[in-house]
Amino acid sequence: xxxxxxxxxxxxxxxxxxxxxxxxxxxxxxxxxxxxxxxxxxxxxxxxxxxxxxxxxxxxxxxxxxxxxxxxxxxxxxxxxxxxxxxxxxxxxxxxxxxxxxxxxxxxxxxxxxxxxxxxxxxxxxxxxxxxxxxxxxxxxxxxxxxxxxxxxxxxxxxxxxxxxxxxxxxxxxxxxxxxxxxxxxxxxxxxxxxxxxxxxxxxxxxxxxxxxxxxxxxxxxxxxxxxxxxxxxxxxxxxxxxxxxxxxxxxxxxxxxxxxxxxxxxxxxxxxxxxxxxxxxxxxxxxxxxxxxxxxxxxxxxxxxxxxxxxxxxxxxxxxx
Amino acid sequence: xxxxxxxxxxxxxxxxxxxxxxxxxxxxxxxxxxxxxxxxxxxxxxxxxxxxxxxxxxxxxxxxxxxxxxxxxxxxxxxxxxxxxxxxxxxxxxxxxxxxxxxxxxxxxxxxxxxxxxxxxxxxxxxxxxxxxxxxxxxxxxxxxxxxxxxxxxxxxxxxxxxxxxxxxxxxxxxxxxxxxxxxxxxxxxxxxxxxxxxxxxxxxxxxxxxxxxxxxxxxxxxxxxxxxxxxxxxxxxxxxxxxxxxxxxxxxxxxxxxxxxxxxxxxxxxxxxxxxxxxxxxxxxxxxxxxxxxxxxxxxxxxxxxxxxxxxxxxxxxxxxxxxxxxxxxxxxxxxxxxxxxxxxxxxxxxxxxxxxxxxxxxxxxxxxxxxxxxxxxxxxxxxxxxxxxxxxxxxxxxxxxxxxxxxxxxxxxxxxxxxxxxxxxxxxxxxxxxxxxxxxxxxxxxxxxxx
Numbered sequence: 001x002x003x004x005x006x007x008x009x010x011x012x013x014x015x016x017x018x019x020x021x022x023x024x025x026x027x028x029x030x031x032x033x034x035x036x037x038x039x040x041x042x043x044x045x046x047x048x049x050x051x052x053x054x055x056x057x058x059x060x061x062x063x064x065x066x067x068x069x070x071x072x073x074x075x076x077x078x079x080x081x082x083x084x085x086x087x088x089x090x091x092x093x094x095x096x097x098x099x100x101x102x103x104x105x106x107x108x109x110x111x112x113x114x115x116x117x118x119x120x121x122x123x124x125x126x127x128x129x130x131x132x133x134x135x136x137x138x139x140x141x142x143x144x145x146x147x148x149x150x151x152x153x154x155x156x157x158x159x160x161x162x163x164x165x166x167x168x169x170x171x172x173x174x175x176x177x178x179x180x181x182x183x184x185x186x187x188x189x190x191x192x193x194x195x196x197x198x199x200x201x202x203x204x205x206x207x208x209x210x211x212x213x214x215x216x217x218x219x220x221x222x223x224x225x226x227x228x229x230x231x232x233x234x235x236x237x238x239x240x241x242x243x244x245x246x247x248x249x250x251x252x253x254x255x256x257x258x259x260x261x262x263x264x265x266x267x268x269x270x271x272x273x274x275x276x277x278x279x280x281x282x283x284x285x286x287x288x289x290x291x292x293x294x295x296x297x298x299x300x301x302x303x304x305x306x307x308x309x310x311x312x313x314x315x316x317x318x319x320x321x322x
Numbered sequence: 323x324x325x326x327x328x329x330x331x332x333x334x335x336x337x338x339x340x341x342x343x344x345x346x347x348x349x350x351x352x353x354x355x356x357x358x359x360x361x362x363x364x365x366x367x368x369x370x371x372x373x374x375x376x377x378x379x380x381x382x383x384x385x386x387x388x389x390x391x392x393x394x395x396x397x398x399x400x401x402x403x404x405x406x407x408x409x410x411x412x413x414x415x416x417x418x419x420x421x422x423x424x425x426x427x428x429x430x431x432x433x434x435x436x437x438x439x440x441x442x443x444x445x446x447x448x449x450x451x452x453x454x455x456x457x458x459x460x461x462x463x464x465x466x467x468x469x470x471x472x473x474x475x476x477x478x479x480x481x482x483x484x485x486x487x488x489x490x491x492x493x494x495x496x497x498x499x500x501x502x503x504x505x506x507x508x509x510x511x512x513x514x515x516x517x518x519x520x521x522x523x524x525x526x527x528x529x530x531x532x533x534x535x536x537x538x539x540x541x542x543x544x545x546x547x548x549x550x551x552x553x554x555x556x557x558x559x560x561x562x563x564x565x566x567x568x569x570x571x572x573x574x575x576x577x578x579x580x581x582x583x584x585x586x587x588x589x590x591x592x593x594x595x596x597x598x599x600x601x602x603x604x605x606x607x608x609x610x611x612x613x614x615x616x617x618x619x620x621x622x623x624x625x626x627x628x629x630x631x632x633x634x635x636x637x638x639x640x641x642x643x644x645x646x647x648x649x650x651x652x653x654x655x656x657x658x659x660x661x662x663x664x665x666x667x668x669x670x671x672x673x674x675x676x677x678x679x680x681x682x683x684x685x686x687x688x689x690x691x692x693x694x695x696x697x698x699x700x701x702x703x704x705x706x707x708x709x710x711x712x713x714x715x716x717x718x719x720x721x722x723x724x725x726x727x728x729x730x731x732x733x734x735x736x737x738x739x740x741x742x743x744x745x746x747x748x749x750x751x752x753x754x755x756x757x758x759x760x761x762x763x764x765x766x767x768x769x770x771x772x773x774x775x
Contacts, residue, residue, distance in 0.1 A: 087658055107660035108543055109613030128662060129543030168543055192546065193537030 003122040004290055005111045007133040007169045012176050019141045021289035022282070028065065029285065038296050039068035042099035047089070048125070049075040049105045054256055054283055055125050055134070059102045062287035071096065086110065087117055094118040099295050103127075121294040132165040135255055136173035138286040142279050143213060144177075146251060151178030154210050158184045158241060159217035159263045162191050162228070166255045167217055171199055184208070185217075185239065188228040205238070208245060215253045216241050216264045232262055243267045251275055326707050328716040329430045330759045332489060333461035333706070334454035335420075338761045340368030341717060344381040348389035348721065352396050352711040353691040354698075363394050365717040368760020372713055387755070389721060396709035397429030397718040397756055400671065401519070401700035402494070402573055402597060402646035405462070407453070408446075409438030414651040414738050416450070417457040422649070422671040422737040424459040424764035427720030427753040429709050430701065431460060431671075432519075435467045436495035442467040442478045444486035451487050460758040463489030463704070468507050468518060474499050477507055480514040490704050492519035494573055497555055499525055504559060508568035517595075517704050519571040520559055522580070523622065527551035532662050534607040534625040542610065544661065547623050549577035556580050560587035560594060569593035571703045574648050576602050576622035578632035585641045595703035597646035598633045600674045601743045604681040606630055615664030616657040617743045620650065634687060637696055644699030647674050651739030668743040673730055675722065677744050679751035690724075719757040726752035 001014065010018075028036055044063035048056050056072070063070045073093065075081065080089060086105070093101060094117070101118060103111050104125040111124035126132045143150060155174050161167045161183050174181050175198055182200040183190060195201045208214060219235070229235040242265035246252060252264075252274045260266045269276060326332050345363040350373065352358075362379035364372040372379065400423065406414040414422075416433075423431050433450070435441035441450065447464055454462045466488035470476050472495070480491060491507070491514075498504045498520070507518060528551035533539050535546025556572055560583060563570045572584060575598050584596045601620060606627045609618045618624060636642040650667025657664050675697060682688045698709045709718035730744040756764040 085655070085659065105660065107662040109615075109662075110660040112613055113658070113660060128660070131543070165543055168541070191540035191543075192535055192548075194540035196537035197541055 001293055003115045004133050004294065005115060005122060005124045006131050007136045007172045007176075010133070015137065015140060015173065015176065018137055018286065018289045018293055019144055021292055022141055022285040025285040025288045035065050035067055037067045038292060039063070039066040039099065042068045042295060043071065043096060044068045044100045044102065044291065045071045045073065045093050045096070045098045045120070046102045046125070047073045047093065047104070049080065049103075050126065052104055052125070054280055055104065058280075058283040058287050059123075059125060061284055062291055065288055066291055068099070068291070071098070086113070090114050090117045094120060100291060123290060123294065126165055129163055129165050129168075131169045133169050134283075134287055134290055135166050136169035137290065138279060138282040139170055139215070139253060139255075140173050140177055141286050142253070142275050142282045143251070145278075146275065147212065149178065150174065153179045153212040154182070155179045155213040155215060156182045156184055156208055156211040157215045157217065158205070159239060160189045160219050161185050161194065161217065162189045163220035164217045170215065171197060175199070182211070186229055186235065205245065209247055211250060213251045213253060214241055214246065218255065218257065219259055219262050236262055239263065240265060241268055243271055246271070246273060248273070253279060256280070326705070328759065329461045329701075329706060329718065330716070333430055333463045334451045335458045335461040335759050335761070336454070336456060340760045341365050341757055341762050342367065342384040343757065343762070344379050344384050344386045345389040345394055345719075345721060346379070346381070346386060347376045348392055348394040350394050350711055351691060351694055353695050354396075354708060355710045355712040357711050363389075363711065363719065365719070365757060365760075368717055370711060370713050370715050370717050373711070387721070392754065393722045393724055394711065395427070395694045395720045395722065396698050396711055397720040397758060398427050398675065398697035399699070399701040399706070399709060400428050400431045400647050400649070400674070401490075401571070401644065401704055403431040403433050403649045403671065404436070404651065404667070405433040406651060407437060407450070412653055412738070415457075416453045416462065417459075418736065418738040419649070419651070419671070420457070420459040420462060421764070422669070422735065424756045424758060425736045425753065426671040426673065427675050427722065427756050428671060429460055429718035429720075429756065429758035429763070430463070430706065432463045432465055432489055432704060434492060434494045435465045436472060436493070440467045440472045441465070442470050442472075444479070444482045447483060447486040447488050459763045460756070463706070465490040465492045465494070465519065467491065468493045468498060469503060472496055474503055477503070477510060480510055480516075484514050484516055488516065490517050490519055490571075492521070492573070494519060494521045497521050497523045497525060501558060501562065505562050505566065508562055508566040508570070511568045517569055517571050519573050521573050522552050522555040522559065524551040524555050527554070532619065532623070533610045534623045536607060536626055538607045538610055542613070544610070549579050549625060549629065552577050552622055553579035553583050556583045560584070560592050563594060564590065564592045572596040574599050574602065574622055574646065575633060575636070575642060576625050576629060578629045581632045581636045581641060585636065588641060595644070596636070596642045597644045597700060598637060598642045599646060599648045600670055600677050601668060603630065603633055603637070603645070604677055605743065610661075613661050615659070615661045616654070616741050617668060617745055619661060619664050619666055620648070620668050620743075621666035634682070638688060638692065643696065644703065645674065645678070645696045646700050647671050649737075651737055652741045653739060654741070657741050668741050669735070669737050669739055670743065672736060673742060673744040673749065675720070675753060676728070676749035676751045677747070679724065680749045684750060717757045717760045719755075720753055721755040722751060722753050724751045726750070728752055
């Protein structure tokens with residue numbers, strides 16, 4: 001694995017390997033000195049063009065716990081504010097010879113493009129409404145610890161699927177791990193044709209008692225142009241997941257940040273069935289495992305643009321049919 | 323209105339020496355004129371002088387080309403090209419755009435008016451025509467906008483524009499969103515005469531769309547531009563054209579629903595013509611999975627395979643009478659950005675014939691004669707003479723090697739831009755020589771004259 005751009009590029013064995021690695025890092029987190037020297041002397045750059053709490057902080061902490069040097073660039077307050085293009089920004093950062101660039105960007109395909117411009121390993125920390133593969137991995141990790149194998153488990157993903165990169169990556173990952181996925185939301189927030197990815201689609205919470213896991217999505221007001229539901233009140237009345245809806249056996253997940261009282265009730269988030277804080281904890285160890293898989297044991301690669309075969313080898317790997 | 327005999331009566335080109343050329347033993351194909359067979363094609367003084375028996379023509383005083391095994395077609399006409407001047411000459415201009423046209427076998431083009439600023443005054447048209455007379459390798463006609471500044475609010479001075487030499491009206495790049503303004507343009511057409519070419523897109527329905535809405539957009543998380551945002555606008559304008567007894571030309575049809583609307587309107591007697599682009603005839607939205615905006619982001623977007631099949635069927639039955647490239651050059655800086663941010667559009671002049679020959683003719687989807695007919699079909703809707711090999715006509719000839727294989731982009735482009743949807747593809751069939759309005763407009767560098775390739 002040279003890059004992690006889409007969950008589609010990882011097979012089931014690859015996912016298991018990352019999760020096994022993450023388990024071993026969970027042990028590191030229980031030590032007094034929570035650090036391993038694996039990436040000593042290597043540089044990790046995080047480049048965030050969108051706001052983030054969980055993803056950016058967990059990638060940063062993951063790099064530090066692996067003893068890497070860390071450069072964090074946020075679009076606000078950087079040359080991006082001055083109109084620098086993504087390509088030029090990446091060329092600039094590549095000049096520091098980083099081992100990995102972790103990028104979040106508001107548009108689909110950004111991470112893949114960056115992979116074509118740098119020899120550094122590229123990790124997609126979210127590209128528009130497209131993919132968020134590290135989120136999918138940490139969610140599978142969280143569920144694996146609770147449920148063991150996901151084969152045959154029923155997972156409902158509920159809410160604003162249209163604007164959700166988490167929904168796309170998780171749908172693919174859950175199915176890859178053997179789960180049966182149902183997408184549930186108002187017709188205006190379910191993208192036309194998504195059932196061709198092999199999932200069920202429903203517009204009602206009726207039948208949710210069959211779910212082993214209820215994965216609630218955030219209403220993404222910031223990505224919405226125009227009103228997709230008549231009102232939040234009507235949305236909550238029809239799609240809010242609350243404690244009355246959930247049986248004692250069902251697990252509840254949410255990628256955060258939560259809009260309490262909109263897609264999910266406060267009681268449900270705080271209930272014992274909620275895995276939300278476990279998801280956050282998983283984020284750290286899974287992101288350590290991702291950086292480890294991409295970088296550990298691999299020779300330093302020349303990272304400047306156009307430096308021979310390394311640059312070519314780092315060409316986009318995802319979503320391009322051979 | 324088909325009174326013009328020569329393209330140059332209405333279009334402008336850099337004046338050069340009229341060709342005196344004998345294409346020895348060329349395989350001629352002009353389905354409209356009923357010409358099909360091996361002849362010596364004789365061009366004298368820029369006109370088709372004679373189709374002589376193979377090896378029989380007198381070539382004295384003329385350049386002689388051994389065209390045995392090569393095909394000569396009526397050169398192609400593209401009613402939909404973006405030359406980007408004024409304002410965006412870093413993408414294209416009259417000289418580079420018409421060179422690209424000549425290299426693709428085109429003997430005439432119509433340049434769109436969505437420049438910066440848009441072409442909406444007689445002075446704009448006059449200035450461009452002057453440029454064309456100085457720089458154009460093939461005859462160019464210039465469209466003027468329908469509305470002032472392409473704002474969709476008030477009509478341009480259409481009579482003055484026609485008198486200055488505008489060849490058509492179009493707000494291409496944008497639809498005419500207001501039905502009221504659209505209707506006024508169609509009413510005013512009675513006074514002006516010229517055809518109105520329409521970019522059909524309901525901007526409200528397609529808002530946020532960067533690709534065809536369907537399973538691929540769902541999988542990629544990209545905003546969908548649904549087929550019905552095109553077909554509903556076409557239906558509106560067909561109804562308005564019928565009501566006003568006006569005529570319209572629908573640009574770059576992309577969706578099966580649109581084909582149905584045009585077919586029904588034609589059956590009902592509406593004066594409507596339609597074009598389709600090579601990329602919509604050859605590609606589908608599956609290509610967008612690569613997230614490569616340089617080759618696969620255009621407006622309207624690539625659609626589903628069933629849409630592509632509907633376009634091909636419409637090409638066959640004449641619902642779509644012409645192929646138009648919608649040649650839309652962009653600088654790489656506007657394409658080397660994430661898909662959603664990238665500019666819409668791909669170039670197409672240099673590859674139209676070769677791509678369609680490779681993707682549709684060689685696999686047997688359409689026959690060569692139909693392709694040739696449709697590639698020259700873009701002149702008639704704008705009252706321009708159809709290029710022909712018939713003796714006596716102005717010489718507009720594309721000499722092609724149907725067996726030549728070439729890799730697009732390998733030798734660069736005549737266009738100033740490289741956002742070709744064919745970049746890197748190996749195509750079969752190549753234009754060797756283009757004669758446009760009686761002048762040799764293009765010769766492939768590696769094709770040495772007098773020697774069979």
